[in-house]
Amino acid sequence: MPADLVLRNARVDGYDGDVDIVVRGGTIDAIEHAASVDDRCPVVDAAHRYVSPGLVETHVHLDKSCIVDRVQNGEGTLAEAIREVAKAKAAFTVDDVHARASRTLERAIVQGTTRMRTHVEVDPGIGLRGFDAVRALFDEYAWAIDLEICVFPQEGLTNNPGTEALMIEALRRGARVVGAAPYVDTDPHAQIDRVFAIARDFDVPIDMHLDFTLDVTKMDVEYVCAKTREHHYGGRVAIGHASTLSALPARRFDEVATMLADAGVAVTVLPSTDLFLMGRGFDHDVPRGVAPVHRLVRAGANASLATNNVLNPFTPFGDCSLLRMANLYANIAQLGQPDELALCHDMVTIRAAQLMGVADARVAPGANADLVVLDCLDRVQAVAELAIPLHVFKRGRMTASRVPAMLHRP
Ligand SMILES: [Zn+2]
16 A cells, blocks of 8 residues: 655654654554665655654533633632533534634644544533534544544433433433533432443443532542442543542542542543632632542543633633643643653643543554644643644644744844
């Protein structure tokens, strides 16, 4: 088979100096010095820059992105964000969600994201309009990104009749993950129980919003770990936020970290949202509310860093850059050593892919050629300096590119 592409003069983790990446059939066929390929093979010159695995977004809400101009955002609390989005959602149409979700998805692609799990909410108010709009993007953007939907009840499950039937219908129509938001339910544990039951019926993974508070008396993480063990679901459960972990004393944190590692429950931290919404009751010494997931990794659990919300009352910011999330996390978690910055990159690439059940998302022979040429020399510099993605490839085909900045001297 002729090669689809050779990416020359690339810096790759685990290789010395510049190497060439040869792609055949959408897969990395070889990584070698001065690879010889057919003259007709397309060549892209990485020009001695770092080639990262495609970035992996484990947690974003495409359906409610880009609505800051339609909502109040005065208090900056979680309650206000849920309330305002619930109001705005009534006016969502399939076309409206499709347009906003496409815009957000395209920004993510340009930032180097090649795989994404998006949460989509269903309830009797929105019905399946949000789901149908986002579901259409699977095929429309398959050339650039692998997209999967985690369907979840943002406004509660056991307290919101009709919601479970909609979640089940969404799973029948192609949602691949079931989610939860127990903290908005009148009976959080009953919601968790139902979500495990649905997951088992459909044989799909679970990705819950959990413990999105600084009140450590309201933690559900231990309950979720127990349910994960009971259902033999280790490796297929993730939780997002887990802000309470940021409020635990070290010894207690270590106990929970060991429990997460043993149960096989991964944690996604959402630094931008957590920083924006947590600690609103404080007028000084405001806590950060961001779970120290690098310490979970040291304890043997898996973790990822993700975007969560873009331009809505949960997070009125966003450029869909996962490298910015890695940098933001490193900054607030006070991580500056090379191995620590490398871990932050892993949490938006290989560890994020692992959370989604994709075993090997490295730049290595046999892996999908999902690649990003970053304007830097290695992954440590990528996180420290917020390196710009210059070329993005999905299965070896270039999907986005930009020109490096140039000075125009007099
Ligand atoms: Zn979320």
